[in-house]
Amino acid sequence: MEAEQKRNALKTYFGYDTFRPGQEEIIDQILSGRDVLAVMPTGAGKSICYQLPALLLPGTAIVVSPLISLMMDQVKALNEAGVHAAYINSSLSERQTARALELAKEGRYKLIYVAPERLETRRFLDFACHAQISMITVDEAHCISQWGQDFRPSYVRIRSFVRQLPLRPVVSAFTATATEKVRQDILTSLELVRPCETVAGFDRPNLYFEVQRARDKKERVRRYLAEHSRESGIIYCATRKAVDELYLWLENAGFSVGRYHAGMSADARRRSQEDFIYDRTRVIIATNAFGMGIDKSNVRFVLHYHMPQSMENYYQEAGRAGRDGEPAECILYYSPQDTMIGRLLLESRELDEEYTEEERRMIREQDAVRLRKMEGYCTTTGCLRAYILRYFGERAEDSCASCGNCMTEFEQMDATEAAADVVRCVRACGQRFGQSMIAGTLLGESTARIRDRGMDKSPVYGKQSKLGKARVQDVIRTMLERGYLCQSKDKYSLLRLTESSERLLEQTQPFCISYKREEEKAGRKTKASGAPGGRSDQVADLTEGQQALFEELRKTRMLLAGRKRIPPYMVASDKTLRDMCVRRPRSQEELLDVNGMGEKKVKQYGEAFLKVLLGYGP
Numbered sequence: 001m002e003a004e005q006k007r008n009a010l011k012t013y014f015g016y017d018t019f020r021p022g023q024e025e026i027i028d029q030i031l032s033g034r035d036v037l038a039v040m041p042t043g044a045g046k047s048i049c050y051q052l053p054a055l056l057l058p059g060t061a062i063v064v065s066p067l068i069s070l071m072m073d074q075v076k077a078l079n080e081a082g083v084h085a086a087y088i089n090s091s092l093s094e095r096q097t098a099r100a101l102e103l104a105k106e107g108r109y110k111l112i113y114v115a116p117e118r119l120e121t122r123r124f125l126d127f128a129c130h131a132q133i134s135m136i137t138v139d140e141a142h143c144i145s146q147w148g149q150d151f152r153p154s155y156v157r158i159r160s161f162v163r164q165l166p167l168r169p170v171v172s173a174f175t176a177t178a179t180e181k182v183r184q185d186i187l188t189s190l191e192l193v194r195p196c197e198t199v200a201g202f203d204r205p206n207l208y209f210e211v212q213r214a215r216d217k218k219e220r221v222r223r224y225l226a227e228h229s230r231e232s233g234i235i236y237c238a239t240r241k242a243v244d245e246l247y248l249w250l251e252n253a254g255f256s257v258g259r260y261h262a263g264m265s266a267d268a269r270r271r272s273q274e275d276f277i278y279d280r281t282r283v284i285i286a287t288n289a290f291g292m293g294i295d296k297s298n299v300r301f302v303l304h305y306h307m308p309q310s311m312e313n314y315y316q317e318a319g320r321a322g323r324d325g326e327p328a329e330c331i332l333y334y335s336p337q338d339t340m341i342g343r344l345l346l347e348s349r350e351l352d353e354e355y356t357e358e359e360r361r362m363i364r365e366q367d368a369v370r371l372r373k374m375e376g377y378c379t380t381t382g383c384l385r386a387y388i389l390r391y392f393g394e395r396a397e398d399s400c401a402s403c404g405n406c407m408t409e410f411e412q413m414d415a416t417e418a419a420a421d422v423v424r425c426v427r428a429c430g431q432r433f434g435q436s437m438i439a440g441t442l443l444g445e446s447t448a449r450i451r452d453r454g455m456d457k458s459p460v461y462g463k464q465s466k467l468g469k470a471r472v473q474d475v476i477r478t479m480l481e482r483g484y485l486c487q488s489k490d491k492y493s494l495l496r497l498t499e500s501s502e503r504l505l506e507q508t509q510p511f512c513i514s515y516k517r518e519e520e521k522a523g524r525k526t527k528a529s530g531a532p533g534g535r536s537d538q539v540a541d542l543t544e545g546q547q548a549l550f551e552e553l554r555k556t557r558m559l560l561a562g563r564k565r566i567p568p569y570m571v572a573s574d575k576t577l578r579d580m581c582v583r584r585p586r587s588q589e590e591l592l593d594v595n596g597m598g599e600k601k602v603k604q605y606g607e608a609f610l611k612v613l614l615g616y617g618p
């Protein structure tokens with residue numbers, strides 16, 4: 001396929017001039033007829049990777065997708081862009097389904113989205129066996145794996161559906177979950193043939209990451225919202241109760257907020273979600289039930305009020321910020337209590353009865369490991385971006401120079417003696433205890449737990465009492481990070497020695513740690529201004545005149561969206577409006593140069609936007 005043709009389609013239908021990293025390669029593979037397994041982080045731009053080939057290949061593409069809201073959103077956006085698409089799921093009546101499949105059979109659609117449990121219905125099979133199917137795409141493909149976090153038994157049946165087709169089309173699978181086991185499961189369960197496996201860059205350079213240790217979380221959040229008063233954002237909490245509390249508190253404080261969790265009625269949830277998407281409320285406070293399939297491009301911040309249960313969860317949720325590629329912030333407010341909440345939530349998680357005892361044990365073990373890695377992210381003084389990338393199996397520089405940690409000057413301390421004492425303590429007790437017992441022993445705490453286990457008789461009891469609790473914990477954390485200690489995989493996380501531990505006893509080289517000083521952080525602004533990726537408001541780098549124009553364009557966008565009953569970002573993203581303010585196009589032709597404006601969009605909305613642009617100053 002000519003490169004020209006792909007670019008034309010990208011510009012015409014989606015309004016973009018260039019592909020993002022990884023996209024073109026995946027598109028080329030699909031177009032050449034090769035199966036694909038693509039692992040891409042949330043927000044990286046998966047949809048275009050299958051939508052564009054679907055447009056260029058003859059016939060209809062079938063997209064299997066797990067969520068009704070996700071399908072509806074995508075189909076709406078595609079039709080907006082001038083692409084004929086439809087969906088088949090339980091939201092349609094019998095008659096609507098029959099009609100859609102009739103049209104599909106006639107080849108009217110370039111894409112048809114379908115829920116997995118509908119694939120093997122007689123009607124759908126009839127369509128699929130008689131129409132020209134250009135390709136099959138499995139979105140959120142990790143749902144096929146029992147090792148993933150969202151296993152869906154109906155996904156397992158995709159394979160048998162594909163087998164029933166008279167001609168096997170090219171099959172592509174997309175997911176944001178990268179673990180080896182899940183990937184392997186996808187390959188075998190979908191019977192991908194000689195697939196091209198790609199892992200697109202997990203880095204999202206426009207996202208700013210920061211962890212703040214905080215006791216006064218509510219106040220921090222309030223301050224943050226006040227400082228970002230014009231921006232849209234999501235605040236994630238670990239429990240429904242916390243969502244309700246924070247919601248009421250912020251609403252009382254006068255902020256434009258909504259809430260979302262599984263304890264609300266379906267109707268209330270839908271309303272909350274729509275208010276947020278249609279920019280009627282600025283901020284939504286939610287549990288992790290919120291967000292799947294929400295492609296709101298102008299989410300400028302994602303705050304975590306509690307630590308999530310895994311890095312997978314965190315990156316997926318944080319990844320909902322800045323989908324338009326513009327700077328956005330992801331801030332996690334951490335307190336050690338979060339770990340306890342996480343543990344409790346995991347322990348209360350009900351596991352499907354289908355699992356064997358052994359499988360249950362393994363799942364629980366994996367949960368505990370994930371939680372620990374998440375805790376590591378919250379406590380590390382190293383580069384946060386590097387931590388994320390390495391977690392997802394990518395290489396990363398030691399410093400990104402732009403995350404919260406890279407921009408903080410940490411205190412340094414020589415902890416050679418303390419580290420040696422930790423090794424002695426772990427060894428003396430036969431590696432039978434976890435962090436708090438070891439730290440408590442070194443600090444000389446006189447608790448019943450310590451006395452009952454005889455740790456007050458340990459040769460190192462009280463030897464590091466001057467150091468204080470926080471620093472002793474920092475020493476242990478750093479030893480874990482650098483591999484001088486490890487933890488047992490069960491939920492007790494017992495401290496164990498490693499091959500390197502002995503080296504610390506020799507004390508031939510200094511063991512230095514860096515740590516955060518809490519008081520300092522509390523007063524610090526969330527971000528140094530002028531830093532890479534930094535900005536306190538979306539339009540801050542526009543001139544005053546441009547900002548006023550931006551507001552006018554925003555109003556027009558709201559009107560256009562209202563008329564068509566679609567969310568404003570589907571008319572044009574914030575990035576597109578900003579680009580208009582900078583370029584000041586004066587004709588339909590010039591509008592085409594604006595980022596995100598394709599032919600179809602110019603045709604539909606060009607006139608309205610031009611009216612504002614031409615009427616605005618010289």
Ligand code: ADP
Binds near residue numbers: 019020042047324325
């Ligand atoms: P996900 O990988 O989470 O499914 P999407 O496919 O929804 O991500 O894409 C995320 C956002 O990025 C969308 O707003 C989309 O329009 C935008 N996007 C995708 N590809 C490009 C591109 N080549 N140039 C600019 N924006 C893009």
